[in-house]
Amino acid sequence: MFSVMNVDPNANTLVSVLSACCSLRELKLGKSVHCYWLKRFDEDNVILDNALLNFYVKVGFLEDACKVFDKMPKRDVVSWSVMVGGFVQRGFFQMAVNVFDDMVRQGEVKPNEATVVNVLAACASLGSLSLCESVHTYVQERLDIPVERIVGNAFINAYAKCGSITNAIRVFNKLGFKDTISWSTMINGVAMNGLVHHVLPLFGLMLVHGVEPDDVTFISMLTACSHGGLVDDGLLLFKAMVNTYGITANEKHCACVVDLYARAGQFKEAEDLVMGLDIEPDEPLWGALVSACRVHGNEAILRRVSEILVEKGASGGSLSLMSNSYASSNRWDESMEIRNVMSSLGLKKMAGCSWIELDV
Template identity: 45%
Template sequence: MLLSPSHHDHFTFTFALKACTFLTSSLIQKGREVHACALKSGHHSDLFVQNALLAFYSATFDADACRTVFSETSSPDVVSWTSLVSAFAKNGFPAEALLAFASMDVDPNEMTLVSALSACSRLKDGNLGKILHGICVRRFGGHGRNVILDNALLDVCLNCGAFTDAVQLFNLMPHRDVVSGTTMICGYVHHGKYEEAIAMFVELVSDGEIVPNELTVACVLGACASAGILRLGKCVHSYSLRNGIDVDGIVGNALIHMYSKCGAIGVALWIFGGLLYRDLVSWCTIIRGMATNGKPKHALQLFAFMLCCGVRPDNIAFLAVMTACCHAGLIEEGLMFFRAMHEVYGILPEKEHYTCIIDTYGRASCLKEAEDFFVGMPLMPDKCVWGALLSACKIHGAGEVVYDRIQKRVLHAGMTLGGGTYALLSNMLATAEKWDESNNARKELGAKRISKLAGYSWTELA
């Protein structure tokens, strides 16, 4: 087309741009060349070509180009607006997407609302979700007409904390697809309802209502991992193999996580070794699995192997290897990785990394070093950081060492800790025979209306 001397009309440009929406680098470049050709020929001012350009740049995640094309559109229609809202929503600009939606001077269609709902879900704004839901009801008469729109509403309910509404909506949907089922299963997992997630998966598969995809299986494996139900995790693994579901990618990573969490670290390592493609998530999962299953030195070896394979670690990878150092009592190695994060890889340590180093010092009875490291933190400590320090002090009977600092920086500063941290503080002070202070820490729970959740754990016996 670009080399042909023949005349091209707006249909030619429209279909050429549609062909370029397949996300390969060569086709994306061709799409830009088609855009340039449209500019030279003057067809760029045609509404059909402009909408095709908007759809192309939206599909290729180029929000800036989409904004530029839209600004040159003299009379945007609903297709133009939908492409703009979609481009902002896809590219991580949910506020701009909703602003564009609010600026529309034409009635939205169902796909416009889907993009707006996606942006609302990212913002976790329940009030906006209700407004958009009301628009859906007024414009399209409620649920059931468009499964894509219903799925978007379902996602908004789950991300905005309206879990009961999500369950009700799911049960009322006359037509459900794999996206509906996967969204609901992931919602159960996100809200800690692991057994319900597994039960829904079994029900949907048994009824033949949906054919699970890789994301569905990964969500269910996450539920099995969090619930510690190895037997059901094996069943889901077998189901994946029998039904030809690709066990590389997210399913492979989910299997490594599930077997690691359930204590079957040998199987997790076997699956890791069989992956055709190992991404950073694969490495992080197996390294953390080794660290938490009593094999910290194996975790360190895997981290070194990962670097040799040319995989660049991120903050999660460093947390995994630092956890291994913590469990192995390797203080110097843990500090080396902590420093390498910023000095070598330019990654700023987060509170989880500081917590891990403090825990490493505490396990090695280096309370003075733990306290000094705590005091030197550039971040405001949260309940996890305090918990690591207090646990070390309580275990090693050093309550008086840090009490004055805690009193000044926490109780008098008005910081709110979790219920478990206040209880730990109270127990630590009681161990140091500071009975009045221990009682005051307990009173903070009631004064700030903080409840301490009862801890529990379980394991499945073969």
């Protein structure tokens, strides 16, 4: 199968084929490469093994990746990083932390920047401040990785998501060079921890330091203004984003402005914005409007949005939100009507979950 004109492929050839299989999500061909390697080659090749690990992770077959990993006679930092990153990408955050712990305990190789960034993403998703602090201590005491830029930004994000804005600020202040990602991450962290009135001054400092905001920065700013009820400031930022910085507003920016209007009870402005968009409104946009209608009890717009979402065949999450909105207004017939639509389409809302770390 892999021989052409009596020339057999070598390890480098198979690595290239596996890379193509990753891009094309070709599971069958990738498995064929694996079988061919096992049958035809006796020597160990960590580069090819890493390519196999990466392939199985990218196509979502973590069990196969674990089998390859466990059988590897020699593993380098790429091997460990691929496994940690693979578990993070697939939402198995505790498993990612466990692999990192094994890596540190076994001492086969030391983690690099990619490994640290991946395990910090896991800590952030778990909301585990103690894990985040443990990784920080390990990096400071055992590794030669400076907490700069990429790693520093990862620490800021992890600490903020774990609720320790003090630690996030401490890391931010120690950064020798702060890029747009650094400032945006810090702004988002301050906003998500409820310190919305500190966001505008922080944004001002960003501009004073000559760092230009990007589209992600404005999403954080607009979200903070929405949660803080800063309608005028939010609208000024939205206009500056488009007119001053030349950033095209996408669905996320528009959803933030809709939420900004709706939380302030300005439903006509919110609906007009959605209806007047040049782009097709997506579910987050409608969801922002539905959530606000539910809080403020605006039944007229809620009914119009309901008809649009049903007509568009929205997801289970959006329709569930709509059903709950009707139920909270004691409009049980409309709520059951939406539930019946969901049932007929075979839709279900994915169950949500939260992590809480307790001192025990």
